Amino acid sequence: MNGEYALRLMKDELRDKKHEVDQYEQRQDNVMARTITKMKHQIYDLEFAIELLEEYQD
Secondary structure, rough: OOOOHHHHHHHHHHHHHHHHHHHHHOOOOOOHHHHHHHHHHHHHHHHHHHHHHHHHHH
């Protein structure tokens, strides 16, 4: 898998996770609080990995 393809996949995954978090945060109950927290950590990790991969591509 080349770097550009991996970068695109990671950006797609990041966009999807952010969308999921937005949907979960709109819920009125607090059932998804732990899931939201875990997903926000995954988002942070993805953003960091994307940043590293973009630097590597340059």
